Amino acid sequence: MRFWGTRGTVASPGPRTVRYGGNTPCLEVRVEGAPPLILDAGTGIRGLGAHLVQSYPDSPLHLVLTHRHSDHVLGLAHFGPLYAWRSPITVYCGDGESTSLESFVRQLLSPPLVPYIEGMTTRLTLAEWGEADPLQFGSARVQRCTARHPGDAAVLRVDDAEGPLLAYAPDNELIYADTSPSVIAWRESLARMLHKIPLLIHDATYRDEELPTHRGWGHSSSQEATRFALECEARTLVLFHHHPDRDDDSVERMVEAAREQVVHAGANMRVIAAWEGLTLGL
Numbered sequence: 001m002r003f004w005g006t007r008g009t010v011a012s013p014g015p016r017t018v019r020y021g022g023n024t025p026c027l028e029v030r031v032e033g034a035p036p037l038i039l040d041a042g043t044g045i046r047g048l049g050a051h052l053v054q055s056y057p058d059s060p061l062h063l064v065l066t067h068r069h070s071d072h073v074l075g076l077a078h079f080g081p082l083y084a085w086r087s088p089i090t091v092y093c094g095d096g097e098s099t100s101l102e103s104f105v106r107q108l109l110s111p112p113l114v115p116y117i118e119g120m121t122t123r124l125t126l127a128e129w130g131e132a133d134p135l136q137f138g139s140a141r142v143q144r145c146t147a148r149h150p151g152d153a154a155v156l157r158v159d160d161a162e163g164p165l166l167a168y169a170p171d172n173e174l175i176y177a178d179t180s181p182s183v184i185a186w187r188e189s190l191a192r193m194l195h196k197i198p199l200l201i202h203d204a205t206y207r208d209e210e211l212p213t214h215r216g217w218g219h220s221s222s223q224e225a226t227r228f229a230l231e232c233e234a235r236t237l238v239l240f241h242h243h244p245d246r247d248d249d250s251v252e253r254m255v256e257a258a259r260e261q262v263v264h265a266g267a268n269m270r271v272i273a274a275w276e277g278l279t280l281g282l
């Protein structure tokens with residue numbers, strides 16, 4: 001799998017973010033026996049599109065959106081295969097919003113947001129996706145679970161024929177400070193779904209000290225992400241959805257602190273922070 005965008009909330013290019021990247025979420029996942037799978041359509045999808053047009057022309061493409069916030073969809077109009085592809089491109093997203101996926105995506109790809117371009121949406125198929133039905137693409141299977149985040153947002157788990165490969169939770173408020181039974185039950189059921197996951201990619205927008213002023217904003221701290229990954233017994237944790245103000249040095253300090261937290265817990269889980277271009281084999 002490869003990270004094409006790692007930044008949360010809004011694209012943040014510039015000299016302070018060159019190491020970890022300024023593009024918003026987009027992941028490419030390759031499973032043997034399955035067509036390329038794309039998770040989210042943030043600004044990082046532009047680079048992925050150019051790569052696909054060059055290297056894998058005309059394979060059917062499946063794009064799964066965790067939710068419809070701008071940082072996860074604004075790259076779609078700049079996705080090269082929309083303009084030069086013979087095979088279908090299918091976009092999946094949860095069905096829990098009041099606007100249909102069809103009208104949402106059509107609006108995203110129309111004036112006044114973008115200029116009208118003949119044929120831009122002709123390759124697209126839009127599929128609303130209920131929580132109970134996993135998606136199957138050849139040997140790859142994608143399941144969703146409800147994230148704690150404003151609107152209808154998902155945590156995704158991708159499996160191959162042999163079992164779980166990775167979990168992707170870009171926007172998810174773990175909210176350990178809330179000890180109400182419903183929150184604890186939700187977090188425990190999510191941890192069961194992700195038990196012993198080889199790779200957990202999790203929201204680490206904040207640091208613990210920033211949480212009290214951002215309750216209900218739908219994001220976690222890196223300390224919470226680490227605690228949750230330990231509870232899941234994940235093999236590797238990837239800190240993701242970096243805050244637009246988090247410069248490269250502070251992302252590195254965040255990773256060091258997470259590694260100390262793992263040692264303190266007596267575990268040997270690997271922790272890294274996602275950077276643009278990071279490729280991981282599973």
Ligand SMILES: [Zn+2]
Pocket residue numbers: 008009069071072170171241
């Ligand atoms: Zn986001």
Ligand SMILES: [Zn+2]
Pocket residue numbers: 067069149153171218
């Ligand atoms: Zn969001």
